[in-house]
Amino acid sequence: MPERTRERGRERGQGEDGERHGLLRIGLAEVYNPSMVPTLRPGDQLVVRYGAGVRVGDVVVLRHPFAQDLLIVKRVVGRRPGGWWVEGDNPYVHNDSREFGAVPDELVVARALARLRPPPGAGQRSVAGLLSWAASAVRPVGSGRGPLGRLAGRSGRSGRSGRPERSLSRRLRAR
Template structure:
């Protein structure tokens, strides 16, 4: 699977969930730089009922307006219809600023490659 700014396990008409509980996502694009870079491999846990998503979490999300687009973004806040998500790179706006609220389908647990470890929390 590819992710990051975009990822692919194909989309359906509705916002589809992740198929398995754990997913390996490969980042593609600069929208989460410097936290996550193109080429990074991320371990993602499927989001679902009872799984907490907090402001500041890095997540895999889909936009109802573009259900085939799977993105890695940071949760800014809960809003009606889902979550407001944005990339860490302010110069790339393929996020809620362009597509509105997102549905979180998974939470990034760790970066597996090339710099293994947990992702840093946002500054400030």
């Protein structure tokens, strides 16, 4: 099953004027499925940057090549003819480039900057539990550990062409 996300637009610098002045285009995406476990879990939020350059090791939000209204989260593991090779960090879920091949640049929506883990449920109110959550609630994601703990390289740097169309009030929800 694809890693579904829901994007919530929280952006600055919209329109040509904002891009001309180099303002950041930041948003949130919510993780729904386990294809990126252990890095990301269902319920995690991702702080993402639209239109950011992509390189090997980055976690990205992209449009599924066979269902482009479906947004998925994967890690970039290489550059191949036709685009980026992306895989989930969960070795038991194969809804990634092993199934659909390389992903063209124009389907990459955003690069993940940080993971926001939701607070523990009502059952975990101990001080130790809250301290443990606080220590791991916000973590950067991206270049670093790749699938199965392999260290991802830093080659294959590339920018995205074209600009994503977003607005503050627009919400995309994957099925």
